[in-house]
Each structure stands twice: as C-alpha cells, then as structure tokens.
Amino acid sequence: xxxxxxxxxxxxxxDTQKIMNVAKRIIDTHKEGNQMVxxxxxxxxxxxxxIKMAKEITDNPSSREMDMLLSTGEQIxxxxxxxxxxELGYKAVSLTxxxxxxxxNSDYSNARIETIDSDRxxxxxxxxxxVIVAGFQGVDCEYNITTLGRxxxxxxxxxxxxxxxADRCEIFTDVDGIYTADPRIVDDARKxxxxxxxxxxxxxxxxxxxxxxxxxxxxxKYNVRLVVRSSLNNxxxxxxxxxxxxxxxxxxxxxxxxxIAQISVVGVPDEPGMAYKLFKMLxxxxxxxxxILQSTxxxxxxDISFTVAKSNRxxxxxxxxxxxxxxxxxxxxxxxxxxxxxxxxxxxVENPGIACMMFEALAEEGINIHxxxxxxxxxxxxxxxxxxxKAMVAIHKKFKLNCE
Amino acid sequence: xxxxxxxxxxxxxxDTQKIMNVAKRIIDTHKEGNQMVxxxxxxxxxxxxxIKMAKEITDNPSSREMDMLLSTGEQIxxxxxxxxxxELGYKAVSLTxxxxxxxxNSDYSNARIETIDSDRxxxxxxxxxxVIVAGFQGVDCEYNITTLGRxxxxxxxxxxxxxxxADRCEIFTDVDGIYTADPRIVDDARKxxxxxxxxxxxxxxxxxxxxxxxxxxxxxKYNVRLVVRSSLNNxxxxxxxxxxxxxxxxxxxxxxxxxIAQISVVGVPDEPGMAYKLFKMLxxxxxxxxxILQSTxxxxxxDISFTVAKSNRxxxxxxxxxxxxxxxxxxxxxxxxxxxxxxxxxxxVENPGIACMMFEALAEEGINIHxxxxxxxxxxxxxxxxxxxKAMVAIHKKFKLNCE
Numbered sequence: 001x002x003x004x005x006x007x008x009x010x011x012x013x014x015d016t017q018k019i020m021n022v023a024k025r026i027i028d029t030h031k032e033g034n035q036m037v038x039x040x041x042x043x044x045x046x047x048x049x050x051i052k053m054a055k056e057i058t059d060n061p062s063s064r065e066m067d068m069l070l071s072t073g074e075q076i077x078x079x080x081x082x083x084x085x086x087e088l089g090y091k092a093v094s095l096t097x098x099x100x101x102x103x104x105n106s107d108y109s110n111a112r113i114e115t116i117d118s119d120r121x122x123x124x125x126x127x128x129x130x131v132i133v134a135g136f137q138g139v140d141c142e143y144n145i146t147t148l149g150r151x152x153x154x155x156x157x158x159x160x161x162x163x164x165x166a167d168r169c170e171i172f173t174d175v176d177g178i179y180t181a182d183p184r185i186v187d188d189a190r191k192x193x194x195x196x197x198x199x200x201x202x203x204x205x206x207x208x209x210x211x212x213x214x215x216x217x218x219x220x221k222y223n224v225r226l227v228v229r230s231s232l233n234n235x236x237x238x239x240x241x242x243x244x245x246x247x248x249x250x251x252x253x254x255x256x257x258x259x260i261a262q263i264s265v266v267g268v269p270d271e272p273g274m275a276y277k278l279f280k281m282l283x284x285x286x287x288x289x290x291x292i293l294q295s296t297x298x299x300x301x302x303d304i305s306f307t308v309a310k311s312n313r314x315x316x317x318x319x320x321x322x323x324x325x326x327x328x329x330x331x332x333x334x335x336x337x338x339x340x341x342x343x344x345x346x347x348x349v350e351n352p353g354i355a356c357m358m359f360e361a362l363a364e365e366g367i368n369i370h371x372x373x374x375x376x377x378x379x380x381x382x383x384x385x386x387x388x389x390k391a392m393v394a395i396h397k398k399f400k401l402n403c404e
Numbered sequence: 405x406x407x408x409x410x411x412x413x414x415x416x417x418x419d420t421q422k423i424m425n426v427a428k429r430i431i432d433t434h435k436e437g438n439q440m441v442x443x444x445x446x447x448x449x450x451x452x453x454x455i456k457m458a459k460e461i462t463d464n465p466s467s468r469e470m471d472m473l474l475s476t477g478e479q480i481x482x483x484x485x486x487x488x489x490x491e492l493g494y495k496a497v498s499l500t501x502x503x504x505x506x507x508x509n510s511d512y513s514n515a516r517i518e519t520i521d522s523d524r525x526x527x528x529x530x531x532x533x534x535v536i537v538a539g540f541q542g543v544d545c546e547y548n549i550t551t552l553g554r555x556x557x558x559x560x561x562x563x564x565x566x567x568x569x570a571d572r573c574e575i576f577t578d579v580d581g582i583y584t585a586d587p588r589i590v591d592d593a594r595k596x597x598x599x600x601x602x603x604x605x606x607x608x609x610x611x612x613x614x615x616x617x618x619x620x621x622x623x624x625k626y627n628v629r630l631v632v633r634s635s636l637n638n639x640x641x642x643x644x645x646x647x648x649x650x651x652x653x654x655x656x657x658x659x660x661x662x663x664i665a666q667i668s669v670v671g672v673p674d675e676p677g678m679a680y681k682l683f684k685m686l687x688x689x690x691x692x693x694x695x696i697l698q699s700t701x702x703x704x705x706x707d708i709s710f711t712v713a714k715s716n717r718x719x720x721x722x723x724x725x726x727x728x729x730x731x732x733x734x735x736x737x738x739x740x741x742x743x744x745x746x747x748x749x750x751x752x753v754e755n756p757g758i759a760c761m762m763f764e765a766l767a768e769e770g771i772n773i774h775x776x777x778x779x780x781x782x783x784x785x786x787x788x789x790x791x792x793x794k795a796m797v798a799i800h801k802k803f804k805l806n807c808e
Contacts, residue, residue: 016460050480056420057484058491065490068498069483072476076454079473080461086469087462094472098502099547143503 002167003125004029007039007135007157012172012231013077014044022172022231023084026130030090035125037164039135039157040081042073063108067137067147071097074134074153082132092130095120097137097145102156104138104146111138111146113155116163133160151212158215162222169224172231173210177238178203180401181254185389188402192252193236196243199252199344202378206342207257216240243346251345251354251399254392258339258385260290261313262370264305265320267330270297278304278327281319287312291340291373291382301330305371307382310336338370339388342380343395355379361398365390406571407529408433411443411539411561416576416635417481418448426576426635427488430534434494439529441568443539443561444485446477467512471541471551475501478538478557486536496534499524501541501549506560508542508550515542515550517559520567537564555616562619566626573628576635577614581642582607584805585658589793592806596656597640600647603656603748606782610746611661620644647750655749655758655803658796662743662789664694665717666774668709669724671734674701681731682708685723691716695744695777695786705734709775711786714740742774743792746784747799759783765802769794 006026013019030036050069054061061069078094085092101117124131135153138146148155154171161169178200181189195203197220204213210228219226219240229237268274275294282289287308295303308316313334320332348354358379362369367390371382383391396402410430417423434440454473458465465473482498489496505521528535539557542550552559558575565573582604585593599607601624608617614632623630623644633641672678679698686693691712699707712720717738724736752758762783766773771794775786787795800806 016457019461053420053480053484054487057423057487060491061487062490065483065486065496065498068486068500069480072479072483075476075479076457076473079469079476080457082469082472083458083461083465086466087464092469094469096472096549145500 001033001035003035003037003164005037005039005157005161005164005166005169006172007153007170008041008172008231009153009174010041010044010046010077011174013040013081019080019084020088023081023088025231026085027088027090030130036130037121037125037133037160037166038081038130039133039153039160040074040077041135041153042070043077043080046073046076064144067108067145070147071134071137071145074136078132078134085130085132090130091128092132093124094132094134095124096134097156098139098143100133100160102138102159104140104148106140106142106144106146108144108146110149111140113138113148113159116159118160118163121160121164148214151214154212154215155218158218158224158226161224162218167225168227169219170227170229170237171211171215172229174230174232175210175228176230176233176235177228178210178240179253181392181396182256185256185392186254186396187393189396190402192238194239194241194243195252196346197240198377199346200240202342202344202375203253203255206255206344206378206380207259207340211240250347251343251401253344253401254395254399255342255344256339256388256392257342258388259310260307260338260340260382261310261334261336262305262307262338262382263313263316263320263332263334264303265327265329265332266303267301268304269328270300270302274302274327275304278320279306281323282308282316285315285319287316287319291371291380293371307338307340307371337385338382339385340380340382341388341391341395342378343399344378346377348374348377348379357398358395361394362391365394367391405437405439407439407441407568409441409443409561409565409568409570409573410576411557411574412445412576412635413557413578414445414448414450414481415578417444417485423484423488424492427485427492429635430489431492431494434534438571440534441525441529441537441564441570442485442534443537443557443564444478444481445539445557446474447481447484450477450480468548471512471549474551475538475541475549478540482536482538489534489536494534495532496536497528498536498538499528500538501560502543502547504537504564506542506563508544508552510544510546510548510550512548512550514553515544517542517552517563520563522564522567525564525568555618558616558619559622562622562628562630565628566622571629572631573623574631574633574641575615575619576633578634578636579614579632580634580637580639581632582614582644583657585796585800586660589660589796590658590800591797593800594806596642598643598645598647599656600750601644602781603750604644606746606748606779607657607659610659610748610782610784611663611744615644654751655747655805657748657805658799658803659746659748660743660792660796661746662792663714664711664742664744664786665714666709666711666739666742666786667717667720667724667736668707668738669731669733669736670707671705672708673732674704674706678706678731679708682724683710685727686712686720689719689723691720691723695775695784697775711742711744711775741789742786743789744784744786745792745795745799746782747803748782750781752778752781752783761802762799765798766795769798771795
C-alpha cells in the first residue's frame with residue numbers, strides 16, 4: 001500500500017461537476033490500495049472575488065487580515081470535496097492548514113513553511129480516511145493564519161509529501177505535463193516523460209508556468225518524486241526527479257516569458273560600487289532583477305540595463321528616479337516590448353556549441369538579440385516580443401526537440 | 405475604561421457601506437475610552453449560499469464538513485470588518501473561534517461552548533486593538549471546527565462577555581429593543597427600557613425572535629448586563645437584567661408565534677404509560693413538543709393533542725404513523741392554521757386574575773381558544789392563525805401595555 005499526495009488547482013474544482021470528477025479520480029487511486037492526501041486550492045474565481053471585496057473597503061488592507069480573508073477560499077474547497085467523496089461512499093475528512101499543523105513564519109501573504117506536524121494526518125489516514133488539506137495556508141507560532149503566496153498550494157503538497165514520506169506527489173493541472181515548448185506556439189512540441197529538478201527549476205523561472213519554483217526546490221531538497229499530470233485525462237505526466245546522466249548534454253526544452261520589462265539607467269559614472277548602489281536599492285524594496293547588462297565605458301560613464309517583472313517596473317523606475325542624483329546618473333528609461341526565450345538542459349556549460357546553435361537559429365530568422373544570459377543549464381536571450389513565436393519554432397527545430 | 409462586547413448580525417454588515425457604518429459605530433464607542441470586543445455573523449446571504457453549494461454536491465452532507473464550510477462565512481466577515489476599522493485609522497485584529505480558544509463539545513452544527521481561553525483576546529486588547537471575533541463557531545478538543553446552531557453568534561457574544569468579565573454585552577439588531585408587542589401588529593406597542601432574564605426567556609421562546617434563548621440563559625447564569633439595540637440609530641435599547649421586584653405583578657408584553665403545527669393522536673387507550681410512549685419516541689428523534697392537551701377518557705380511549713414547530717411536523721407525523729400499532733391508537737392528524745399568543749410577566753402564577761383578563765379579551769373578540777398553557781411567568785393560548793392580530797391588539801389594550 002502506497003501513500004500518495006495529490007494536488008488539484010482551482011480550475012480543476014471550479015464547479016460541482018468538476019468537484020465530483022476530481023472526487024472520482026481520487027477514489028480510483030484510493031481503490032488501487034493507496035492512502036491518499038489531497039491538497040486543493042480555492043475554486044476558480046473565489047480568490048479574485050475575495051480580493052475584490054477587500055478592495056471595496058480599502059486600497060491598503062492589512063496583510064494579516066488579507067490572509068484571514070483569502071484562506072477561506074481553500075477552506076470552502078476542502079469541505080465541498082470531502083462532501084463529494086462522502087457522497088460517493090468513501091470516508092473523507094478535511095483539514096485546514098492550522099489543523100494539519102503547517103507552521104510558517106509570520107510573513108503574511110508570502111509565508112514560508114517551517115514545520116509540519118504530521119500526526120493528525122497520519123491518524124486520519126489510519127482511520128481509513130481520505131484526507132483533504134487546504135493548500136496555500138498555514139499558521140504562525142501565534143496561530144495567526146498565513147498564506148504562502150504564489151504557487152502556495154504546490155508547495156503545501158510537496159511539503160506534505162516530505163512530512164509524510166509519501167511515495168509520490170502528483171500535481172494535477174490543465175496540461176498533460178512538461179513540454180519541450182509551449183504546444184500553443186510550437187506545433188510539434190513533445191511531452192517529456194521525465195526531467196531533472198534543476199532543469200524544471202530553470203523552466204519554471206523562465207516562464208513555463210506549470211510548477212512554482214518553491215515547490216520544485218523543496219522537492220529537490222528532499223528528493224520527492226514529483227509528477228505533473230492533467231486532471232482532464234489519464235495520460236502519463238512528466239516525472240520531475242533526480243537524474244543521474246548529467247554529463248550527457250540534452251536540450252530539454254524551449255521556454256518563453258513575456259512578463260518582462262527592460263530598464264536602462266543611462267550615464268552612470270564609471271566608478272567602483274555604482275552597480276552595487278543601484279541593485280541594493282532595488283533589493284531593499286524586494287524587486288527581483290533578472291538579466292543585467294553593463295555597457296563598456298564611454299566618456300567615463302556606462303549604461304546599465306536590466307530586466308524586471310512587468311509588475312515591478314513602475315516601482316523600480318520611481319525608486320531610481322528618486323535616487324538619480326545619488327547614482328549621479330543622467331536618466332532612466334524602460335521598454336516593455338521585449339520577451340525572453342531560453343533553452344534549458346543539463347550540462348550546457350560544457351558544450352559551448354549549444355549557445356552558437358541557438359544564436360544561429362535566431363540569426364537565420366533575422367531576430368536581433370538585446371541581451372544574453374547564461375547559467376549551468378540554460379541560455380536566455382532577450383528579444384522583441386513580436387519575434388518570440390518565430391524564435392521558438394526556429395530553436396525547437398534547430399535542436400530537433402520534436403524527436404525523442 | 406470599560407470593556408464592552410458588541411454583536412452585529414449578518415444584515416448589519418451585508419454590504420461594504422454597512423460594514424463601514426458598523427466600523428464607525430465601533431470606533432465611536434472605542435473613542436469614549438472603552439476596550440472593544442466585537443462579534444459578527446456571516447454577511448447577509450453568505451450562509452444560505454454556502455448551504456446551496458453543499459446541496460448541489462449532496463443531499464446528506466457530513467455535519468463536520470458542513471461546519472467546516474459554514475464557518476468560512478464568519479471568517480470573511482471578521483477580516484472585512486477589521487480592514488474597515490484599519491481603513492478608518494484604528495487598530496483592529498480579527499480572530500476565528502479557534503484562535504479565541506472557544507472550545508465546544510463535538511456536536512457538529514449545534515455545539516455547546518465548554519470553555520473560553522481569554523488570554524489571546526486580552527493580549528490583543530492590551531496591545532490597543534479592537535478585537536473582532538467570528539461568531540457562531542468554535543473548535544472541539546481535537547481542533548475540529550464546530551458551529552453553535554441557531555442564535556450562535558449571540559451566544560458567542562455573551563460567552564465572551566462572561567470570559568472577559570465585560571461591563572456589558574450589546575446585541576445590535578434591526579429593531580430598537582424589546583417591545584410590549586410586535587409594533588407591526590399592535591400600533592401603540594411600547595419599547596421596554598428593561599426586562600428580566602426570565603421574562604426575556606419566555607418572550608424569546610414565545611416567538612419574539614430578537615435574542616436566542618441560549619444567549620439569554622447564559623447571560624442569566626453569569627448575570628451579564630445584556631442590552632438589545634438597533635444598529636440603525638443611537639436610541640437606547642432594552643436592558644435585560646436581573647430584576648429585584650419579582651413580587652410585583654407586571655405583564656411585560658404580548659408575544660405571538662405562527663411557527664406552530666397542532667398534531668392530534670386519536671383513540672389512544674386509556675392506560676398508564678401511553679403519553680410516555682408517545683412523547684418518548686418524539687424526544688428520541690429530537691423533536692420538541694410545546695403545549696400538550698389530553699382529552700378526558702371516552703369509551704376507554706383518549707385523544708392526545710400537542711404542538712410542534714412546523715419544520716418538525718412531517719417527521720413527527722411519520723414517526724407516529726409508523727408506530728400507530730405500538731400506541732394502539734386509531735389515527736393521527738394535524739392542523740397548520742393555528743398560532744400561539746402569550747402574555748409574559750413575572751409573578752403571574754400568584755395572580756389568577758391575569759389569566760381571566762386574557763381570556764376575557766379573547767372572548768370579547770369572539771376568538772375561540774384551542775389549547776391553554778401556563779407557567780410561572782406566561783400564559784399561552786393556541787388560537788386560529790387568522791385571529792392573531794385581532795387577539796394581540798385586544799390583549800395589549802386590556803392590559804394597558806401602551807402606558808408605562
């Protein structure tokens with residue numbers, strides 16, 4: 001008998017019919033002789049509706065009260081799903097984050113899980129229950145309700161798989177698994193049967209929004225067997241796991257990300273410490289910077305360009321504008337019409353030819369590269385957003401990703 | 405500096421505007437130098453909507469999961485109200501039943517409060533917070549979420565007033581206080597400035613649905629100063645309290661109740677133990693019986709008539725029908741077109757003339773009395789539902805209840 005943790009997102013349980021379907025799917029796996037712990041998110045638009053209610057009252061809600069409010073969404077889901085399983089004749093019990101004993105820090109709206117007391121879940125499993133757990137939430141040491149931020153329910157599922165020493169953790173979503181590229185853009189994109197944690201991490205942060213990085217990092221740290229599957233069919237998904245053949249160079253896939261703004265600070269003095277000053281003030285405001293490009297010095301000044309998420313653009317610009325004199329820089333400007341395409345694969349750094357192939361594919365299509373960024377297992381190029389689809393098809397073809 | 409517990413019902417916080425109004429009212433009392441603990445129910449239709457969601461999934465939801473579901477309604481309310489107070493510039497913190505430490509038994513959907521650990525509330529008050537508490541809910545010894553059943557939020561408020569040794573407990577509702585009769589029926593009904601716990605208990609159970617009996621019983625037991633007020637104006641309400649002048653006979657008010665079905669079991673053998681058999685089988689199914697009338701024996705049989713809430717009528721009938729042979733009775737029948745009018749006042753039992761005055765008022769209007777029931781402090785008559793308004797006006801006038 002195995003112990004399986006499953007996670008279903010909000011779209012998988014958006015209405016009564018979908019809840020019943022998910023209940024049947026859970027029971028099917030249970031009937032194969034498995035103990036089941038199931039993590040769910042809030043239904044469909046619930047979270048958005050709750051946010052709207054808060055916004056009607058104040059533009060600036062307390063983050064503690066916001067978490068108190070939003071956590072009700074998952075609580076509704078778990079009760080309804082437990083009822084659905086009961087209606088189908090099986091025993092289920094729902095548990096909130098607090099009841100499971102998911103202890104987090106007090107960083108409301110973006111809390112980190114610190115410990116999970118798995119006793120309650122184990123006791124319910126031993127009593128023959130299917131255990132339904134509210135994702136995305138926990139409590140701090142004072143029992144204040146916290147939420148885990150983006151990708152929180154995935155993180156809850158993986159953390160529970162760790163705490164319970166589960167045989168596997170299945171993340172159900174609306175796609176079949178991880179593809180070599182977005183199938184909506186690249187016709188012959190191929191589903192991967194497996195991928196390493198590191199490759200998945202790069203793919204996730206590069207815009208393939210299937211799994212959130214936090215959950216993959218946690219899975220990697222504790223070596224959780226993670227499977228990404230569709231809640232709409234019974235196809236095998238993609239298994240994310242520790243892969244041994246790291247030496248063999250394989251380009252796994254092509255990722256793209258439109259959520260990027262490029263910011264340029266012009267005329268920064270060519271002196272030590274200027275980049276530190278600039279990025280320190282952004283870091284202090286919790287703004288993540290991705291690719292950084294520094295021009296060579298001319299007239300004793302440099303231009304520093306970097307990318308941020310579009311949602312951080314205005315804040316970043318205003319911070320820099322407020323400090324232009326401190327930076328002794330001439331001006332700051334931005335461009336939104338950019339996007340990032342990336343190839344991901346283990347062992348890339350030891351294969352310099354790979355980067356060339358990527359640049360060649362882009363050149364053949366007449367696509368200009370604004371910025372380049374590389375890591376152990378990925379190469380990213382910032383290009384015009386309008387060129388992204390053409391670029392992905394060309395790169396996918398160049399690396400023959402449609403073939404096994 | 406006082407400590408005041410206030411309770412606002414679902415209609416008082418049904419939308420954003422009403423929440424802001426309640427927030428202002430709370431702050432006004434806070435600014436007078438009081439520490440404030442505020443209990444709220446779920447907004448307007450929230451509970452009904454949640455029940456509807458459950459009913460779409462199953463006709464027979466687990467009561468544990470139902471409580472898990474319904475308790476989200478109050479949780480949404482407390483978060484929004486705390487945000488509203490914050491928006492107006494005051495410190496507020498919301499707490500669920502679990503966080504307050506409201507421990508109940510495990511009787512889901514109708515749980516009883518066992519203990520309240522007031523430490524957390526006191527700490528938040530000492531930190532200068534207005535404390536917003538979710539009504540109607542608690543947790544059992546295993547931290548399962550429970551709800552308190554009808555009138556639950558009133559009970560939460562009174563229980564908190566006890567645990568915190570509050571100076572008073574104000575129940576805000578959509579009426580100004582307790583009246584000598586329903587002002588919609590009796591034009592010159594008068595608001596009472598005060599009423600005893602016992603009188604309030606009789607009025608509540610007799611159909612004046614302002615306060616739930618459980619909360620009044622609790623207030624009586626711990627001598628909590630309870631005030632019923634309107635959330636729509638600043639009028640003085642009615643104070644419910646221990647009243648010393650019990651010897652002085654005063655008819656406090658006239659109550660009415662349409663939620664009554666009369667059931668008659670015909671041809672029950674005139675033997676000892678038959679009434680016990682009949683009412684035991686109803687009690688076993690948790691059906692409350694109110695007035696009971698047993699006819700004198702004829703041909704060695706009696707007829708037993710009694711009243712139940714309309715919602716229990718079908719269940720009661722079917723239980724009796726299933727057991728007609730056990731009871732050796734001929735048949736069972738019911739009548740819905742009945743209602744109860746009652747007068748309430750301390751010391752009634754020592755004033756036999758009072759009952760006569762009531763019967764006289766009814767006789768003068770040509771109203772027939774089906775059943776009579778009396779207690780220490782009330783006299784109830786079952787009459788035709790169509791006669792209720794006429795009866796109330798006549799009784800109100802007979803006892804000159806319009807005058808102080």
